[in-house]
Amino acid sequence: MSSKLKVAVLGATGYSGLELTRILLRHPRVDKPVLLRRAENSAPDTERLPHPSRFSKGGNHENIELNLVDIFPALSGNGRYPLEPLSWSSLKQQAIELLFLATPHDVSRALVPEAVRHGMRVIDLSGAWRLKQAQHRAIYGFKDEESVTAAELTERAVYGLPELNADKIPTASIVANPGCYATTVILGLAPLLKAGLADREKGIIADSKSGVSGAGKEATSRTHFVSVADNLSAYSVFNHRHLGEIAEQLHVSTNEITFTPHLLPIPRGILSTIYVHLKQAMQTSEIEKVYRDFYKGKRFVRVFATPKLPEIQFSLNTNYCDLGFCLAPDGQRLVIVSCEDNLIKGAAGQAVQNMNLMYGFPEEEGLL
């Protein structure tokens, strides 16, 4: 028991944070995680809670026990999960080694330097530390650079896609957990691009569709049930934040790849339909071999045998990213279908996969 890893989670009241908490609670090598809320003198994130009114009486937030079970009754039956105010000294006292941040990117941008200063390793689920190129960070509004520290930590942070960066993650102090869309697109394209098979001049298209949990828990007119149900909409075409990490990780320019996200009327799951021109005509079996070789030994990528294609349902509630292929009769146009559960492989599961690599646990521990 005492030999188990001690971790803390900030942001367990969000969708990814909750999923992360659930996985950690079942993980055999991790102590029951410490659940954190923002610092003592900041108001709790009441606008994100299901029944904010319960927490806002009298304005005296400090005296109220915030408990994850009250926010997500689905968790009840196994005791209570109090949300402690974030305090570095308390974390130190509890010997927390690893901090998960499931927070907005500006909060992560502010907190990671502090966490590092206090000697903790961090897995950050936001977009705050994923990007090396200034023009991609600009879309988040990050000044170039806020501080020497930020510039230095940006450099040091490792992009936590285990299938690509398994060599750097084990020793990283900051792991920038990939974006949900980005995971499907990068895993769908990496083998082909690394093998130099794509005709990049003709352009690559990633047409992605995501469930609503990817948009976060904030109640807006866009996430209102009546706006989403019986509907489909495209958004942020040519300027979605995940475009930068896709381009950086695949070493392509944002002029070479077009990324179009769509909002699906389902709670969770992503399907990306990716279009590539091949430099020369190929056989389906050759394509499959490229992918099977690339992902050999990678536990969480499933390469489907043509003509079977992944569907969102197949990967729900799993940490898999599923890949399937369709080749045109001309042998030169390839359609790749890439699916995942955006809250697991696209967020919380991948974070735990990174943790497993960072601490030498089996990669699939707690994830099957």
Next chain:
Amino acid sequence: MSSKLKVAVLGATGYSGLELTRILLRHPRVDKPVLLRRAENSAPDTERLPHPSRFSKGGNHENIELNLVDIFPALSGNGRYPLEPLSWSSLKQQAIELLFLATPHDVSRALVPEAVRHGMRVIDLSGAWRLKQAQHRAIYGFKDEESVTAAELTERAVYGLPELNADKIPTASIVANPGCYATTVILGLAPLLKAGLADREKGIIADSKSGVSGAGKEATSRTHFVSVADNLSAYSVFNHRHLGEIAEQLHVSTNEITFTPHLLPIPRGILSTIYVHLKQAMQTSEIEKVYRDFYKGKRFVRVFATPKLPEIQFSLNTNYCDLGFCLAPDGQRLVIVSCEDNLIKGAAGQAVQNMNLMYGFPEEEGLL
């Protein structure tokens, strides 16, 4: 053209108000309705608009043309529908005879006396004027009584359920359009109760299920897609606002009827399953006869032939309330299934049905 009825709608940016506007635009006896927003010196209802940011720049709301097409692009293609600030003098100048209010109940409570004072007739879609008994009004927070006027207008207002009050609606100056749930329950029970067939001592149950549009357009944690999808929940058991009007119209006490609303993962539609004990054993054919006789000549109630039961889909996009029956083998327990589209028969369609009665138009004009 000049002989058409001139009407105005306040609240067209909500779900019921939009539906109402659509029906009125197609109505052959009504001029293109004047669409209103709150008074000039009040901020527009930006929190209810899909893209509030568009309207809030600079804080200078007066200079922005608010247009229903911008809020509901589905409406485009037939010109623009500007939202004028409410001004009694302007309404008078435009010779508006009838004002529809699709506004929160407190707004209706404030505006109806003014409208009446300016000589207009009103159809109010809120709960502000539906209740005669003070204890039922209390749940809305109405003081008993704010003013002599309010007391007097409360008395004067007619509950606008055409199948029950067709005699009073034609001459009413204030029509209180029924609640969506209440319409299904009252129409489902009225024939039986008026005939004295129910054993009220054993209690009547109305277990109602509604689509999300019934909860209005406000974005809250309860209306967030992820909260509603793949879910069902009961709420406001024993204290929903519609209980009062159900009790008043059916002349039963709130101790005799139990009403439980549920939130369905669909955009629109209501199904109420109603349970009644009969005083003595009956045949299905006798039950059906009671209902067919009661609703004879009523254009918008469809009595289903047993064993066929209404489903929500059957009444969507129509002004019908559908009724069907199941009788227990003992002949004494009756299940009534009552369905409607909550935005049409439960709101906008019924309002137009009331208008038709008020102005001597055929009851179904504009509604088929």
Next chain:
Amino acid sequence: MSSKLKVAVLGATGYSGLELTRILLRHPRVDKPVLLRRAENSAPDTERLPHPSRFSKGGNHENIELNLVDIFPALSGNGRYPLEPLSWSSLKQQAIELLFLATPHDVSRALVPEAVRHGMRVIDLSGAWRLKQAQHRAIYGFKDEESVTAAELTERAVYGLPELNADKIPTASIVANPGCYATTVILGLAPLLKAGLADREKGIIADSKSGVSGAGKEATSRTHFVSVADNLSAYSVFNHRHLGEIAEQLHVSTNEITFTPHLLPIPRGILSTIYVHLKQAMQTSEIEKVYRDFYKGKRFVRVFATPKLPEIQFSLNTNYCDLGFCLAPDGQRLVIVSCEDNLIKGAAGQAVQNMNLMYGFPEEEGLL
């Protein structure tokens, strides 16, 4: 009354046929349509009915009155709609001028020559007569050619996309109503391709997503609620039947355009995301002008002003095809979003629009 057009519908028990019947019933220039079922000596299409058991007792199908209201209770309240067995002599007796076929393509292939021989004009909603090129017809399994008649009628049939073929439709004896997917893709691309602005060598992508009604009413494992809900799947990549008509109407080769259909967890509606490389960099305003000029006076195409994009909800229950645009920062990559209701503009509404053109009625009659 006697001067109204007399029409018949075969296939009113399917989704498109029902929608068509509804529109025709409201159409001011058409008599109540005669609803047909297959010939007397063929079994009724029981597998397509909700409660087939009701119709199969005793095997004596002739004596049972099949009625559309029994199949779609939503239609009730306005009398009954009996389904007559198809009989050419009876149609002649009733002076039917126009026959709508909402039938499987092989049935249409067999019936259209007969209808023409009996002097009727036909609007066929299937894919039977849409294709001029033999290799595209092959995917339907049509022998080249079954008969001299089939070859001749194939030649004579007009592709019924009013926005493109308004000159030929008025005099056509056979109108091949376009496929639902094809309508969104062709209308989304035609202005650009006709203007020669697309760099076709880089390939055109149409990534389309459709609601389940597009898959028809047959109950299969693919249309089972549990298979579709909370899911998204791609299918028929590179070999969907609509690819042929898209290629023919746009005058491109099937090597130049990639079409990927997906099954959405919604009952109806299509959104196609279309990707085109431009020959040279353009401004958004120039793109919009090309489309607005092309569709000038076309009542049922709505060109959205950038950056507003169409969503499926906006076109539901309308005959509109909505188009919107996003241009890449490089000015050379264009994303076109095209939406429609697959049962209306994608089927029944377009069929009525064609009828209006064939009989000189106003194009929008019965469709607003």
Next chain:
Amino acid sequence: MSSKLKVAVLGATGYSGLELTRILLRHPRVDKPVLLRRAENSAPDTERLPHPSRFSKGGNHENIELNLVDIFPALSGNGRYPLEPLSWSSLKQQAIELLFLATPHDVSRALVPEAVRHGMRVIDLSGAWRLKQAQHRAIYGFKDEESVTAAELTERAVYGLPELNADKIPTASIVANPGCYATTVILGLAPLLKAGLADREKGIIADSKSGVSGAGKEATSRTHFVSVADNLSAYSVFNHRHLGEIAEQLHVSTNEITFTPHLLPIPRGILSTIYVHLKQAMQTSEIEKVYRDFYKGKRFVRVFATPKLPEIQFSLNTNYCDLGFCLAPDGQRLVIVSCEDNLIKGAAGQAVQNMNLMYGFPEEEGLL
């Protein structure tokens, strides 16, 4: 390893059977289950498979390896799960001790006597062995009695609701796993009825709503996505098969309880709203105490603290049955809300809970 329990599952291709297989594969005390299909000389259940065509070529079913992964690709990534033809000798050879039947009730009725004769214990998920009273069995079409064996086994079978029958399950040779609806209604009412608090003469109502997986995997017009989506419908009022087991387990007559099932537009989950008159006025705290005392130590019933009510989402993917309460102001009318995941607590999870009791494993093993 060798000490683990050896089990077999017939019916893993259905929804409950798949869920059961998933749970068993993770269960630490059970060997990888043997998955069975019907006997060698019977055709495989092709109509239940997603892509039946794949299995029907040439009619030579014996030579085809049927594999659960092909039917449910979601399972892939952990090896293959072949479906062996059911053979008693083979099961004996493999030392199978426990047979799970997730089969239609008539199949279970035929197979259980054979399994018992071969010395196996059985957990049957169908309705075949749940009912002691002949009039309740009649609704399944069981002759009274087919054979001496059937009569004897009917007597011997234990109704497998662990919260009620924990004393009999451990030694049972046949466990009849409860119906999904029945579980919510019985657990929701048992404490109150056993305590004699309900006024049964005024009647008890269970208004239940279920996701579509409860209707099974067969593709019918009722389970077609377009029939279910945006809809709600009541069915089998007063004659649903689960009524018998509810009445028997609660020791009430079917005249005292009314049970109305509804089909919800969601894949899984049940919410039952239950209405009871109390013999005398009570306090909410008294009600809660009755339930907390009754379920003390019962791991899989969660009693909610008023006014918090269970929702379907809270119990999805868990083995919990959740209970909450609302008491009328008069203290005499009680509404009980009871929720579960119909495939887990309502089927597969409860089956494993029964297995745990039968073999002396901790009750929650494999279920948290």
